[in-house]
Amino acid sequence: MDETKRISFWESKRKQNFIINWILYVIAWAGALIFVIPLVWMIVTSLKTPEEIFTIPPKWIPISTITLKYDLNIKSQRDGIPEFSKRDDGTRIITIDNFHHVIPESATILVKKKIKITKGQVIATMPKQGIVKIIEHADKTKTLQVVDEKGALIKQYQLPENIKLFVKDGDIVKPGTKLVRINPQWQNYVKAWAPEALDETFNRYLLNTIIITVFGITGVLLSSTIVAYAFARFRFPGRDFLFILMISTMMIPVQVTMIPTFILFKYLGWIDTFAPLIVPTYFGGGAFNIFLMRQFFMTIPYELDDAAKIDGCNYFQIFSIILLPLVKPALATVAIFGFVYNWNDFLNPLIYLNSTSNYTLALGLQTFTTMYGTDYNLMMAASTIVLLPILIVFFFGQRYFIEGVATSGLKG
Amino acid sequence: MENIKKSRISMSTHEAIWGYVFLLPWILGMIFFVGGPIIASLILSFCEWDLIQPPKFVGLENYIKMFTSDKRFWASLYNTFYYTVFSVPLGIIGSIVVALLMNQKWKTVRLLRTIYYLPSVTAGVASAIIWMWLFNPDFGLINYALSLFGIKGPLWLADETWSKPALIIMSLWGVGGNMIIYLAGLQGIPQQLYEAAEIDGAGMWGKFRHITIPMLTPVIFFNLIMSIVWSFQIFTQVYVMTGGQGGPADSTLVLVLYIYQHAFKFHNMGYASALAWILFIIILIFTLIQFKFAGGWVHYEGELKK
Numbered sequence: 001m002d003e004t005k006r007i008s009f010w011e012s013k014r015k016q017n018f019i020i021n022w023i024l025y026v027i028a029w030a031g032a033l034i035f036v037i038p039l040v041w042m043i044v045t046s047l048k049t050p051e052e053i054f055t056i057p058p059k060w061i062p063i064s065t066i067t068l069k070y071d072l073n074i075k076s077q078r079d080g081i082p083e084f085s086k087r088d089d090g091t092r093i094i095t096i097d098n099f100h101h102v103i104p105e106s107a108t109i110l111v112k113k114k115i116k117i118t119k120g121q122v123i124a125t126m127p128k129q130g131i132v133k134i135i136e137h138a139d140k141t142k143t144l145q146v147v148d149e150k151g152a153l154i155k156q157y158q159l160p161e162n163i164k165l166f167v168k169d170g171d172i173v174k175p176g177t178k179l180v181r182i183n184p185q186w187q188n189y190v191k192a193w194a195p196e197a198l199d200e201t202f203n204r205y206l207l208n209t210i211i212i213t214v215f216g217i218t219g220v221l222l223s224s225t226i227v228a229y230a231f232a233r234f235r236f237p238g239r240d241f242l243f244i245l246m247i248s249t250m251m252i253p254v255q256v257t258m259i260p261t262f263i264l265f266k267y268l269g270w271i272d273t274f275a276p277l278i279v280p281t282y283f284g285g286g287a288f289n290i291f292l293m294r295q296f297f298m299t300i301p302y303e304l305d306d307a308a309k310i311d312g313c314n315y316f317q318i319f320s321i322i323l324l325p326l327v328k329p330a331l332a333t334v335a336i337f338g339f340v341y342n343w344n345d346f347l348n349p350l351i352y353l354n355s356t357s358n359y360t361l362a363l364g365l366q367t368f369t370t371m372y373g374t375d376y377n378l379m380m381a382a383s384t385i386v387l388l389p390i391l392i393v394f395f396f397g398q399r400y401f402i403e404g405v406a407t408s409g410l411k412g
Numbered sequence: 413m414e415n416i417k418k419s420r421i422s423m424s425t426h427e428a429i430w431g432y433v434f435l436l437p438w439i440l441g442m443i444f445f446v447g448g449p450i451i452a453s454l455i456l457s458f459c460e461w462d463l464i465q466p467p468k469f470v471g472l473e474n475y476i477k478m479f480t481s482d483k484r485f486w487a488s489l490y491n492t493f494y495y496t497v498f499s500v501p502l503g504i505i506g507s508i509v510v511a512l513l514m515n516q517k518w519k520t521v522r523l524l525r526t527i528y529y530l531p532s533v534t535a536g537v538a539s540a541i542i543w544m545w546l547f548n549p550d551f552g553l554i555n556y557a558l559s560l561f562g563i564k565g566p567l568w569l570a571d572e573t574w575s576k577p578a579l580i581i582m583s584l585w586g587v588g589g590n591m592i593i594y595l596a597g598l599q600g601i602p603q604q605l606y607e608a609a610e611i612d613g614a615g616m617w618g619k620f621r622h623i624t625i626p627m628l629t630p631v632i633f634f635n636l637i638m639s640i641v642w643s644f645q646i647f648t649q650v651y652v653m654t655g656g657q658g659g660p661a662d663s664t665l666v667l668v669l670y671i672y673q674h675a676f677k678f679h680n681m682g683y684a685s686a687l688a689w690i691l692f693i694i695i696l697i698f699t700l701i702q703f704k705f706a707g708g709w710v711h712y713e714g715e716l717k718k
Contacts, residue, residue, distance in 0.1 A: 024513060028516075028518075029524070032524050036530075038539070038543065038585065039530070227434065230433075230435040230438075234428065234430060234431030234434065235428065242435070245442075246438065251641050252446065252450070256453050256691070259675050260685075262675070263463070263681070266463070280445050282437065283437050284441035315430045315434070319434075340533050344534075350672075362536055365538060366651075366652055376545050376551075383537075383541050390534055402529070
């Protein structure tokens with residue numbers, strides 16, 4: 001009796017856990033979806049035409065079809081006596097009780113002057129069908145016109161580059177005919193890469209960023225490992241004090257040192273060169289990196305050093321021959337963090353680099369947004385270009401990111 | 413005997429000398445890029461200097477002006493505090509919640525971790541631009557999502573009251589970075605503790621409340637300090653999203669942006685240095701307060717420390 005009771009209790013508990021587990025799983029995936037949407041939306045937007053960006057509801061697939069659409073009958077919106085006027089482009093305006101009805105050239109007007117019209121009355125009719133006329137432009141874009149038999153314009157569409165036409169010149173089309181499919185606009189990337197409104201292309205920004213990143217990472221790797229080696233393996237007076245001092249510099253906001261450092265570099269004549277972004281990395285490589293490297297050195301047994309010493313290695317040989325190969329994962333972590341830091345850094349390039357030919361990707365991208373403030377498709381294409389290397393490095397080096405964050409954050 | 417002793421002393425001196433040699437890059441860096449500039453900026457904060465005329469000593473004038481007549485300073489202070497007060501606790505809670513979820517034994521958990529972590533490495537100009545687009549009042553995804561629930565979304569970055577919440581929401585996108593730290597912390601909690609608690613009849617909540625949270629407190633403490641330090645330094649997002657202005661109506665003018673404007677737009681090096689020192693002092697006070705109260709809630713497990 002007692003026994004069965006206990007079993008059913010356990011069973012119910014297991015069932016409960018099973019349900020909770022599933023609820024958590026769904027929550028985790030729902031959250032992940034929200035987290036990934038901004039990046040997906042960036043790529044989707046980068047492939048759209050300007051018209052496709054501004055649609056409600058938003059389109060998730062950057063493909064759209066244009067269907068010929070017009071009302072066969074144009075109806076009056078108001079009661080009253082019509083007044084007629086003509087515009088330069090051939091369209092006509094019928095004004096009834098201060099409401100302007102725009103009548104295309106191709107439509108036939110059914111009402112006459114001075115005869116009262118009631119709301120809803122048909123005042124003009126459009127042709128039942130039209131003829132397709134395609135005009136090709138030098139920049140690979142096309143204009144698709146639908147005209148009536150006299151050549152008067154019924155409808156006109158500006159088409160982007162990457163399209164598939166369902167109709168050809170001279171085809172007869174009715175309202176509801178599918179005219180064209182607009183495909184993903186890959187050329188947005190070409191336009192974003194070499195923007196017309198800027199002096200420089202992203203070639204230059206990319207090259208500059210690579211130069212700064214490569215020299216920056218080298219500096220960080222060289223100096224942070226050497227300094228970490230000193231902290232991890234040597235006994236000298238003041239070591240622990242200096243180590244705490246180093247850790248506490250992590251809490252100093254860069255803005256405190258930024259202004260005098262700027263003035264120093266100004267006196268050295270280094271403004272608008274890469275030197276202010278590169279040279280400091282050779283002097284320590286940052287408290288975070290030194291700390292990370294030291295933690296790794298500490299995990300290596302001292303016996304290795306002693307054995308090497310007996311074999312006649314000096315300190316530098318112990319460091320470079322024995323220890324460095326053993327901390328390769330840590331080196332990878334520091335290099336990857338250095339890469340991300342340099343790639344994303346904005347404040348330092350903003351302060352030190354003035355001429356556009358020296359801009360980094362981050363600065364170039366920011367300038368791009370100020371010039372193309374509403375062209376979200378191009379802005380998203382440019383953002384994708386800048387983020388792509390980071391995403392690639394992230395997918396290949398994920399392990400090092402996670403190890404690095406975990407060791408530094410935990411043992412701190 | 414004597415010889416050995418001598419060589420031992422010389423050995424340790426030898427070691428110390430080499431220690432300093434290897435430390436040299438950092439020592440030089442400390443002098444030229446940290447210590448020196450800190451002292452220089454303190455001195456500058458008592459001066460007036462436009463980089464053209466020679467610097468002029470003005471005593472406490474910069475600080476007096478800042479606290480008595482500079483409305484933008486107070487606005488920037490308010491905005492920075494507003495941002496920190498919301499983004500830091502929300503970020504910490506968010507990253508712990510995600511870490512707890514990511515500590516489950518699911519087959520897809522690695523993929524999930526990647527997805528949550530990814531945004532924290534894309535932080536910078538590009539992600540600020542993505543969020544500008546998401547926050548677009550008319551065609552942005554966020555207001556569209558709100559409209560599905562019948563809510564008319566605000567103007568976000570174009571609205572004085574909603575511009576700071578927008579920045580806070582954006583900051584939560586980056587919780588993945590801290591999530592990894594908490595996850596490592598969670599995985600370091602010995603399984604025996606949970607088993608022992610189960611024997612004592614603890615439920616899920618009891619285990620969370622009495623084991624998980626206390627064991628995580630050292631990590632939370634470290635994170636809290638660093639998150640506050642970082643959140644006071646928010647700059648890039650604001651600069652990109654507001655074109656360096658901190659608008660609308662100074663509602664996103666954060667302290668670092670204000671320092672930047674004074675230093676590199678108006679060339680008031682002295683005033684900018686004084687502002688930077690105020691930032692430094694605020695961060696220092698916050699950090700010291702946290703260390704003072706750490707004993708009350710941070711739980712160090714002797715066994716865990718290697």
